[in-house]
Amino acid sequence: MESTSDTDDERSVSRKKAKGTTGKAVSNSDIDIDSFVTHLLNSFNLSEVDTLRQMDSDKELVDRVIMVYTLLWRKFAQLDDTIGVISGSKKRPDLRAGAICRKKGACANTKRRVGAVPGVEIGDIFFFRFEMCLVGLHTPTIAGIDFMNVQISGNEEPVAVSIVSAGLYEDQGDDGEVLIYSGQGGAQRKDKPQTDQELVRGNLALEKNLHKGIKVRVIHGLKDCQHTTTKVYVYDGLYTIQESWIEKGKSDCNVFKYKLLRVPGQPEGFKLWKSIQKWKDNRGAITRDGVILPDLSSGTEKLPVCLVNNVDDEKGPANFTYRCDLKYKTPFPLTNSSTTCTCSNGCQAGTNCPCIQKNGGYAPYTHLGVLLSHNTLIHECGNSCRCPDTCRNRISQSGLKIRLEVFKTRDRGWGLRSWDPIRSGAFICEYAGVVVEGKRFDSDDNYVFDATRVYEPIESVASGEPPKFPFPFVISAKNEGNVGRFMNHSCSPNVYWLPVVCEFQHDAYFHVGFYAIKHIPPMQELTFNYGRPRDDKGGARRKKCLCGSPRCKGSFY
DNA sequence: GCCCGATCACCCCA
DNA sequence: CTGGGGTGATCGGG
DSSP, X not given: OOOOOOOOTTSOHHHHHHBTTBOOOOOGGGGOHHHHHHHHHHHTTOSSOSTTGGGSOHHHHHHHHHHXXXXXXXXXXXXXXXXXXXXXXXXXXXXXHHHXXXXXXXXSOOSOOSSOOTTXXXXXXXXXHHHXXXXXXXXXXXXXXXXXXXXXXXXXXXXXXXXXXXXXXXXXXXXXXXXXXXXXXXXXXXXXOOOOOOSOHHHHHHHHHHHHTOOEEEEEEEEOSSOTTSEEEEEEEEXXXXXXXXXXXXXXOEEEEXXXXXXXXXXXXXXXXXXXXXXXXXTTTTTSTTEEESOTTTTOSSSOOEEEOSSSSOOSOSSOEEOOSEEOSSOEEOSSOOOOOOOTTOOXXXXXXXXXXXXXXXXXXXXXXXXXXXXXXXXXXXXXXOSOTTOTTOSTTSOOOXXXXXXXXXXXXXXXXXXXXXXXXXXXXXXXXXXXXXXXXXXXXXXXXXXXXXXXXXXXXHHTOOOOOOOSOEEEOSSEEOGGGGOEEOSSOSEEEEEEEEEETTEEEEEEEEEESSOBOTTOEEEEOOOBOSSOOOGGGOEXXXXXXXTOOSEEO
C-alpha cells in the first residue's frame, strides 16, 4: 500500500503532530539562504560584532562559530542533495558555508598569532579545513603550513604559526611526542615532474622557528574510522622544532624535513587516540585499568559497550538488564494505514518516495548518518517499507555505529562517553526501555525519559522552527534500557534529542534519538538537557546540578 | 603585501 | 575496473 499524497494533514497522528514542521513541498522559498543566514547569526549572537561577543568566553564563541558553520553546511548539503539544479549551486557546501561565515563575521581570532588560540583547546576536533580557518587555528584552506611576518630585531621575517600533518608525505615517528614533517612545494602532484623544494614561504618560516625557538601549533589529520571518506583533524598543542635537514625524495629531488617535539606539560591530546586504538586492538579489557566488563550489552548491541570504573569499588549498575530496543505495549494509532515506500535502492531526496515526502521532501540524513534535517520530528522508514536495511532513512533504528562506554563519574553516578570522535549532527544512540502508560513518574524517577517535557534544542532555535514538543509518552529505563539511560544532564549539553517516528500498518511508533549538537572529541562525557515539565517546579525531585557549565541553572530534575 | 577562491588530484565507494 | 561524489599538506590573481 503506497500513498504519495502529501496534502492530507488529517492522515495520521504523526502528521498532525508534525504539522508546520514537515510536509512542506520543496519550493524556491525554501532556498532563501539570506534570511536563513540572518536568523542563524541572530540565534547565535553573532550578528553584532564585538559587543555581544565579549559577554561570552572564548570557548563559547569558538563553539558557536563552528555550530553556525555546521548548520550552514547542513543547509547547503541538504539543498544540493535535493534540488541542486534549481538552486543553481556549484556544490561545495563546505566552501560556500565558510565563505558566508567569513563575510558575515561569524569567525573568531581573525588575526594570526603565534602560540595558543583563545577558545581552542588541545584535543578539540574539526571535520573540515574551513572550520579551522574560521576559528583562527589554521588559516589556509588547503596548504599545510600557516605563517605570518613578524618583526624580529628590526627585520620582517616569516614565522610558522601552525601546521597540518595529514600523513601524505610519509612522515615517520609519529607517536604523539615526535613528528617528522615535510616541507611544502616541489610539485607533489603526480601529473607533474617533481622538482626541488625551495627555502621559501612555509619552509623558510619553519626554518626561522627552528633558529629562534618559536613554537608552532600542530594539527593531526586522520581518517575518520567510522566514515573513511572523511577526515578528522585533532589539535595537539604546541611543538618546538628540533632540527631540519634535506632528504632526496622521488626523482632525486630535495625535500625539506623538520623534526618537531611536543612541548611537555600540555594536556593529553593526540596520544589519547593512540591509546584508544590499542584498546580496540586488544578488545578492550587487558591494557587498561578499571575495566569491569568489555561489553555491558553482552553482545546484543552491534558494537561492544565497555564498562569502566576508575573512581571507586562499585561493580556496575544494580538491578539492570540491558536491552537495545524500545518496548511498546500499545503504539499510537494512525487514522489511516501507514504509507510504505518501495525504494529498492534506498530512499532518495527529491523523489516522490512517501517517506521522503513525510520529511518535507528532504532526506533527513546524509549517507554517513549525519543529520541534515532542521525539522523537530524525523520520519524514518518502517517495517513494511521495501527499502533495504542500509537505507539512509533507517539511521536511528540500525544500532550503534559509535564505540560508547559507560563509566563512573566522580560525583554524578554513571555516565556515558565515546571512544570515537563524533561529528556534529551524528546519530549517537536511541533511548531504549519500556514505554510507560498512566503515571508520569516512577517512585524513583531516575532513568525515566519524559517526552512530555518542554524542550528547546539549540538546533531548532537556530533553524527558526519553534519546538513542537511535547509528545505524550514516557520511557522507563529503570530496569531495562540501553546506553541512553546513562547519559547525565548538563545545562551546556553536547547532545540533544529528537523524536523519531516509524509507521507500521495502522500504528505509529515514536522513538527518541540522540544526536550530537557539536563535534565531540573522544572520551568527553556525553550530556543532554533533561528539560523541564511545563507546569511544575520539580518539588522534591529537584536535584542540585553539578554540570559545571558557566551557564548552569543550578538545578534540574 | 595579504586575502580570497577556483583547480583538478586523489580517495573511496557504488 | 571505472565513474561519480566530495574534499584538499596550492597557488595565482585582485
